[in-house]
Every structure is written in C-alpha cells, then in structure tokens.
Amino acid sequence: MTDPSHDDDAGRSRLVAERDHRLSKLSSLRDEGIDPYPVRFDRDRTLGELVEEFGNLGAGEETDISVKVAGRVMLRRGHGKLFFATVRDHSGEIQLFVSKAVVGDDAFDRFDTVDLGDWLGVEGTVMSTRKGELSVRVERFELLAKALLPLPDKWKGLSDVDTRFRQRYVDLIVNEDARRVFAIRSAVVASIRNSLLERGFLEVETPMLHDIVGGAAARPFSTHHNSLDIDLYMRIALELHLKRLIVAGLDRVFEIGRCFRNEGLDTRHNPEFTMLEAYQAFADYHDMMDLTEHLVAAAAEAAIGTMIVELEGRSVDLTPPWRRITVADLIRESLGVTMHPSMPVTEARAALDDAGVEYRDEWGSGKLMDVLYDDRAQHDVFEPTFVIDYPREVSPLARPHRDDPHLVERFELIVAGRELANAFSELNDPVDQLARFEAGARAKAQGDPEAGDVDYDYVRALEYGMPPAGGLGIGIDRLVMLIAGVTSIREVILFPTLRPEQFDEAEFRFPDA
C-alpha cells in the first residue's frame, strides 16, 4: 500500500484524506514509542463526580488537588501556547486547560495532534478559569484511543435518520436527545422490574425458540435446529409458557423479553421488540388494570420525574385512575352505533358499511365489532383509557365474561390512540381452550398466516388445573415512546432492524504500518 504521507490527495474524498492523515499520526506516535491504544487508564473519578465535587469553585480559584480523569475530546480551542479542550464521559463534561508552560514543549506539540473524537486520559490539578469554567490544569495526558474518522458537525450533530440508526454509536456521541431517550428506557425497565419484584412477582426466562406458534396472532420467523432436525419458530409472545408456570403454582411471574414478528417495519413496528408479560394467580382483569396504572405511572415518575408527558404537541396526564369504558360503550359514544357480538351479522355488516369500513364474509358479529372499534374509535382515544370487554371471537386466550358469555374479560390500554397494553382474566378451562385452539388451527389451514397451532402440551397443563389468574402484556418500546415523547419505535430501539448496508472492502484497507 502507499504511504499516506506521500500520497496524492487529488481525486480522493475528503473523508479518505482525513482518515489517512490520522493514520499517519498513528504511525508517528508509534515511531516515538507511544502506543495509541494503551491497555488501560487509572482514572480516580468520573467527570460527573469531578463536577459534583468541585462545581462550587469560584472564578479564578486554583487548587493543588490532583485528579486523574478520562474522556472523549468534543471541542478544542487553541490559543498559541494554550489549549482549551472539552472532554466528555458518560457522566459529564469538563474543560481541559493545557498550558505549554505546564506540560512542556514536546507534550504541547503532541497535544496539537489530538483530534476531535480522540479519547484522552489526563492528570492535573482542579482549577476554575477567570470566566469561572471548572477545568483541569493538565500536567500529563495520554492518548487512550485514536479516532480515525471525524465526528459530525459539532453543533448540528447528525440528523439523517438512516445514518443515525445504522451508526448508532455516532448518534449517541453527538446527539444529546438520543442519549436521553435510552436513559429513559433504562429507567422505565428498571422501574417496572422493581415494581413487580416489590409485589412478590418472580422474574423468569422462558424459551425464545418454540416448536409451535401461539400466544398471539402474528406471523413468526422460522429457523431450523440442525441436530434435532426440526423447524423452530422465534416466539411471538411470552404468554403460554408463563401461564404454564401459573399452573405450576408459581403464583406471580413475569418476564421482560424480546419477541419476534415477521411483519413490516414502520413507526410503530420493529420485527423484534420487547414485551413485559405478568401473570398473577387469584386475580382478574380489574386487578390487572390497577397493576397497569401503577406500573406505568411509577415508570414515568422514575424516568422523567412527572406523570405529564408531552407527545405530538399535546400533554397527556398519566396520573391514575384512568377511565374505563367498554368496547360497546366506546363505539356508541364515538360513532353513535350500538353493537354486540350477539347481533345478527347482517346488522353488524350494515354498521361497518355505514362507517365505510371493509370486512370479510367469514367474519362474525364479534370480529366486525372489534374491527369497527379498531378502525374508527381507538384512534381518537387520547387520554389513558382502559377499553374493556371484548368480543369472545377475537380473544382466544381470555376467559368468558362473568356477566355476558358473548364477551371476554379483557382490556386494552389506549394512550394517544395507540395500544400500550393488553390483558385478560385468563382462560383456565382446558375444554374451552382446546376448542379455541382448534378454531385457530382451522383458520390457519384455510390460509390465515397469523393463526396459531393447537398447543396440546398447554392444554395438558390446564388439565392439571390453573388457578384463576389475571395476565398483562405491555409493549415496552411503545411505553418508552410515550414517556420519552417520541413518535417512532426506532427512536427507542438502539439498533433497529434495517436493510443491510453494502460495504466496499477497499475502503477498509489500511496502509502498511
């Protein structure tokens, strides 16, 4: 390969030229016996801790307290025989004050070769500048890792969404808001986990590889196990294994885990996403509503310190209790139409015709009612609302309603027109469950790609007796979207699914060292 220092930059991209320039800095350092990628650095505090400890230093005040800190160089300001640099770690930022008189001529020249994006370890004393900026007066510094590629615009950051998601590491370096969203995500998950553990729930992990499809209506990803020579599916839900544990007598269980659905990608769907499911013996769906209110409100409080969230220019108040309304009442309220799963199909179809909603011939009144709710009523629900009592036809794992056998004891939590949670009083009658599995299997045989299989082992489990139980599923990604106030699921998933990038291997060839 050519020596970059003698290479002709003409005709090459600015990026390649800059990278080559930085590569030549690497070889210069190595020539001087300096390792540009040393093995470790002993810092004695984080930058956040440094700011916390010395934040009240008066302007111009200097200490003789020596510190060792590390961070990435984000800004640089040269003044002849003085450099200012801003370095950042995960916890905060600090200014470096690098004086030629303090570090000496050689080290000062070496600092001149430091690039934005480099990681530095420094040792020096804590001081405040004349303008009152907390700084470290650098006495020694060490390159901890060289950055070969330039950072995006130091002020505007990176805004191209494709690049932001493909190179999330760059997004997180330069976009404060991206860091904020993932801090919120971590706090939300921690809060939910803590809330459930406090209530006596046991956290479990169940298989992601399933031999049959069940627990939800969705198309699965298929894979193959070589040594057993069987096809397997990535799980589309957590439900059926967790309920086996309720059969087992585990009483209260939950899992926070990845599910996979082989569907399109849009602002609300990623092929892999995170679900919380929790099951509580001896409880019903009313108990699960109370639990949901607590989990969501506590998560918002923990993550952003308030239950008022801002979304699409509107405020949503998550303070419990939330409105509870039946599907039938909601349809009546927003469309002026009365529907019930027991109504004649012709009348149900007429209601959808009036609303301009399309349907299929094989759908019964319950399915038609659910579709009308889904298409015409759900989107207008903005404040947190439990929509309850769904048609039995669309809820194969939920228990029949205690007052109306055409309905099931089920709710969805709707916020800002989006479904955040789904829960039931769980069906624990093995005879009824088998019949519903078989109905689903018939639909699958007739070509419904989202229908599931008969899970005989699950029916067998029910035959051993599942206590009455309430179950709850919450889409964690959507909950984080709500609390963080973002409108795309890709904003809350660190590495969302993307079309693979095409690389040119020639761009990754390095000159001989």
Place this chain on the structure above:
RNA sequence: GGGCCGCUAGCUCAACUGGACAGAGCAACGGGCUUUUAACCCGCAGGUUCGGGGUUCGAGUCCCCGGCGGCCCA
C-alpha cells in the same frame, strides 16, 4: 404492495421559471494568538449533485428506469 416527499463536500444546509466556474458554516489542512466557551483572525483545500439513460445550445434543476430513505395508506 400503493401514493406522496426526499437524496448536493465527512457533517448541517444553499443554489430563482433549466443559465456562467455548484456555494456557505462546521470539521480538516497551513499560519497567528496564554483565559476561551460553537473561541477568534488570515489563508488553503475539499464534489461521480444516489446510479443509468433521455430531452436541450445548456440539467443539481425537466422526463424515464433503477437504488436507498422518510411519511401516509393497505
């Protein structure tokens, strides 16, 4: 899958109804500066305008095909 919108320097963006050599800020490079705060000042360089084809005296701009992305819909 359908409709609409977009793709210009490493990043963020300009470029009139088709008109001259495609510009600017940041980053980079060279120089100056020992208290800056997106430091500043001087200088210099950087382009397959997503790709291909077409129309035209002339295309970043218009047309066609393709790629990638975004939004909306199913």
